[in-house]
Amino acid sequence: MxxxxxxxxxxxxxxxxxxxxxxxxxxxxxxxxxxxxxxxxxxxxxxxxxxxxxxxxxxxxxxxxxxxxxxxxxxxxxxxxxxxxxxxxxxxxxxxxxxxxxxxxxxxxxxxxxxxxxxxxxxxxxxxxxxPGLTGYGALTRAARVREGDVVLVTGAAGALGTVSGQVARLLGAARVIGTAGSAAKARRLTEEFGYDAVLVRGAGPIAGQLAEAAPDGVDVLLDMVGGEQLTAAVDAARPGARFALIGTLAGQMDPARRGADAPAVVDTFRLLTRSVTVHGVSGQRYAELEPEWHERLDGWLRAGELVxxxxxxxxxxxxxxxxxxxxxxxxxxxxxxxx
CATH class of the missing domain: 3.90.180.10 (Medium-chain alcohol dehydrogenases, catalytic domain)
Structure with missing residues (x-):
């Protein structure tokens, strides 16, 4: 037939x-x-x-x-x-x-x-x-190389990549995981359900001030999906030897006055220089070769109930x-x- x-x-x-x-x-x-x-x-x-x-x-x-x-x-x-x-x-x-x-x-x-x-x-x-968890996994294991005891900041934490990446950072040994979100309701879910220690809320005061309170000793790793004010604050809070992975540019992408292909931000390059901060740009299929590794680890974490x-x-x-x-x-x- x-x-x-x-x-x-x-x-x-x-x-x-x-x-x-x-x-x-x-x-x-x-x-x-x-x-x-x-x-x-x-x-x-x-x-x-x-x-x-x-x-x-x-x-x-x-x-x-x-x-x-x-x-x-x-x-x-x-x-x-x-x-x-x-x-x-x-x-x-x-x-x-x-x-x-x-x-x-x-x-x-x-x-x-x-x-x-x-x-x-x-x-x-x-x-x-x-x-898009593969991108976050690749950035955390290859670009930012999360280590035991790191303080990790994930901007745009309530999105597809952020909700997974915060959990992955913890599984890789991060001692403290901080996120940013657009509402108090999302912040509560991130701390109550997804293991974030603290979440900064856009519109609830300057991000820099919230970050200084949540991470008084600074941050070791940044996984940035937003840019703009949040990237500015992260640079100011960078510890010596901090590793930054820039994955998204939502601040520019979702700006109605822009075309979605630029995202200006004010960055203190003196801070980057004197604190030996490394900055990696991560785009698209950068870590496509890691897909089998990611799928294997994701399978194990899902089965163990360690990640959702x-x-x-x-x-x-x-x-x-x-x-x-x-x-x-x-x-x-x-x-x-x-x-x-």
């Missing part, structure tokens, strides 16, 4: 380039024809995909080093989890396999097998693989056009995932 495959695909497209921050009206759910997989291609039915702030930069189109940009009429893309419906005989994938890939924002995807990574049988929480990957779930692709706006507004804790 010849297998029957879907003939249509629903996908989220950019309608028009926004003048400022994207709104739900910037996107549309469109249905169109789905090409049947070729002899060397895999067909996947997506189960979920990640909503991530970097989309704002890709839509802005001003980032010269972007792997791709998204213009009017283009389908959005990003991390997704799916199930294989069809695959070439003799290839690495079989129907029924769970896979991760970068063809999210649609309910079906067709590509060559190399575009998909098979999820190990029995992995305890496949949706956790949509979290929180998420805000939006049910149904119909909610996807408004998802990025919800993320920008801060209406999320952990990873924001659209489940299909």
């Amino acid at each position: 010849v297998p029957s495959f879907p003939s249509t695909v629903r996908e989220i497209r950019l309608v028009a380039e926004p003048a400022g921050l994207p709104t739900p009206e910037s996107f549309a759910l469109v249905e169109g024809p789905l090409a049947a997989p070729g002899p060397d291609e895999v067909l996947v039915r997506n189960r979920a995909f990640l909503v991530f702030p970097g989309l704002r930069t890709l839509i802005g189109g001003d980032f010269a080093d972007a792997p791709f940009t998204i213009g009017p009429g283009d389908v959005l893309a990003g991390p997704a989890l799916g199930e294989v419906l069809a695959a070439p005989a003799g290839g690495p994938l079989r129907p029924g396999d769970l896979v991760t890939h970068l063809l999210g924002w649609r309910d079906h995807a067709v590509a060559e097998a190399a575009a998909f990574t098979r999820v190990a049988d029995g992995f305890p929480d496949p949706l956790a693989l949509l979290s 990957v929180p998420r805000t779930v939006l049910p149904g692709i119909g909610q996807a056009p408004g998802a990025l706006s919800r993320l920008i507004d801060g209406d999320v804790f952990g990873a924001m995932v659209v489940e299909l």
